[in-house]
Amino acid sequence: MIRARHRPTPPPQGGYWALRSFARIATLTAWLSVALLAPAADPPEIVATNRSVASFRPEFQVEPIAPASIEKMRGISWHEGCPVPREDLRQLKLSYWDFNQKPAPGILIVHKDVAAEVAEIFRDLFQHGFLIERMAPIENYNGSDDASMAANNTSAFNCRDVTGQPGNFSNHSWGRAIDINPLTNPYVKGDTVLPPESRQYLDRARAFPGSILGGSFIVKRFQRSGWTWGGAWTDRTDYQHFEKPALK
Numbered sequence: 303m304i305r306a307r308h309r310p311t312p313p314p315q316g317g318y319w320a321l322r323s324f325a326r327i328a329t330l331t332a333w334l335s336v337a338l339l340a341p342a343a344d345p346p347e348i349v350a351t352n353r354s355v356a357s358f359r360p361e362f363q364v365e366p367i368a369p370a371s372i373e374k375m376r377g378i379s380w381h382e383g384c385p386v387p388r389e390d391l392r393q394l395k396l397s398y399w400d401f402n403q404k405p406a407p408g409i410l411i412v413h414k415d416v417a418a419e420v421a422e423i424f425r426d427l428f429q430h431g432f433l434i435e436r437m438a439p440i441e442n443y444n445g446s447d448d449a450s451m452a453a454n455n456t457s458a459f460n461c462r463d464v465t466g467q468p469g470n471f472s473n474h475s476w477g478r479a480i481d482i483n484p485l486t487n488p489y490v491k492g493d494t495v496l497p498p499e500s501r502q503y504l505d506r507a508r509a510f511p512g513s514i515l516g517g518s519f520i521v522k523r524f525q526r527s528g529w530t531w532g533g534a535w536t537d538r539t540d541y542q543h544f545e546k547p548a549l550k
């Protein structure tokens with residue numbers, strides 16, 4: 303066997319290495335632009351998987367609030383001095399997928415001007431399989447936002463102040479704000495987490511049943527109808543909250 307004589311590699315030519323470096327930079331730049339410009343993948347989500355329940359007819363109805371319910375609201379979710387007369391509110395009958403992935407009936411009270419579009423949004427959420435634990439008017443919790451949040455109850459109208467801002471009506475007072483799965487989707491400001499039981503849901507990279515994560519279907523669907531998501535606010539983060547104030 304004749305061994306090839308070892309020949310030292312000739313020293314690199316300057317032009318060759320300049321070309322290689324240029325090619326590398328060009329490749330890196332192309333990769334970076336793809337990485338930066340590519341749309342972010344949708345965040346993880348747990349949705350209802352079996353969405354064909356033969357005997358169930360989903361409902362997305364807008365109705366006037368029944369007189370008995372209007373009376374029940376007085377002194378609980380509504381009182382003299384509230385910015386909206388109760389007659390301007392509507393009762394939505396909305397189907398949703400509960401946390402057992404079974405269809406369930408819910409009631410949401412919102413302002414008449416957003417009633418039809420909210421019903422449409424919840425129709426789309428239902429078709430998407432978004433999970434909601436429960437949905438009952440705040441009167442069922444004696445008007446207590448704390449109790450409603452702790453129960454993970456989805457609700458909208460409640461004539462009350464902005465959390466942490468006494469004397470300042472929240473958009474819930476107009477029926478133009480909705481809190482969805484408030485236990486799973488906390489309100490966070492500094493060290494304050496509401497409801498207090500929701501600290502276990504602070505890891506916003508993980509999907510829990512009913513999570514509202516940035517870039518998810520529910521956020522995009524509300525935004526498409528001109529609603530703002532509290533999870534994108536910077537002074538506080540209100541993951542459960544969507545609102546659409548009236549134009550001034």
Ligand SMILES: [Zn+2]
Pocket residue numbers: 474479480481540542543544
């Ligand atoms: Zn809210």
